[in-house]
Amino acid sequence: MSVAKSRIAALAALAAVTLPAASLAGATAAQAAPVRAVPGYQTWQADVEQAVAPVIPWLQNRLGKGVEKPAIVLDIDNTALETYYHAGRANGPVLNVARWAEEHGVAVLFVTARTSSASARQQLEDAGYPVDAVCTRDHGESKGEGKARCREELTGDGYTITANIGNRSTDFEGGYFEKGFKLPDYNGQLS
Incomplete structure (x- = not known):
């Protein structure tokens, strides 16, 4: 093969x-x-909107079933933030999900391949995100290992990660979440 x-x-x-x-x-x-070129901003936003459209109905369903300490996990770069298109700016459709979650008692957690939580938290707060926790990759961990470890630790803290939103396969490796929602990465071109 x-x-x-x-x-x-x-x-x-x-x-x-x-x-x-x-x-x-x-x-x-x-x-x-x-592999094609990364699409323009409007196309990306339409693709993101389509990818996150089922998240709020999913959360409503899970909340209706009495999930304890519900949470969503968001990746940061090219998921929560428009890193490729507008560095530091919130990705509107994802921000809407995060705000809905906060308004309905769902914790908003961030899991990232970055290695500094202080700068990540500040960027997210500056972009308007509610931030209940940020977990970063340890030096020497692969992206997938770090993100899986973070979700495991957050689950160990009592959170039920009902939705995991990211744009790369490494955002979904290792489990510790109920359902994944994958944003476009255009064959790995948006990291």
Whole structure:
């Protein structure tokens, strides 16, 4: 099997575990598609809006079932913040989800591959995000390992991570969340 085919197979297996079934076909098709330039801002925003549209209905359903200490986890770069397009600016559709969560008693947690929580927290607060916790990757950890460790620690603190929102496969590695919502990364071009 070629390296490209084995990478596609590995990503398809990951998507089957971490993403809703409806997203599986799109995720594998996107991985097989040829690499294209990062789209313009308006296209990205439309794609983000489509990806997060099911989050609030999902949260409403979970809250209706009496989940204890519910939380959402957000990745930072090119998820919560428009790092590629407008450094430091909030990604509007994701900010709307975070604000809805805060208004309904759902903790807003951030898990990032960054290694400094102080600067990350400040950027997020400056962009208008409610921030209940920020967990960063330790030096020497891979992105996926660090993010999985963070979610495990947050779960150990009593949070029920009902929704995990990110734009890279590493945002979903290792579990410790109920449902993943993947934003576009355009074949890895938005890190």
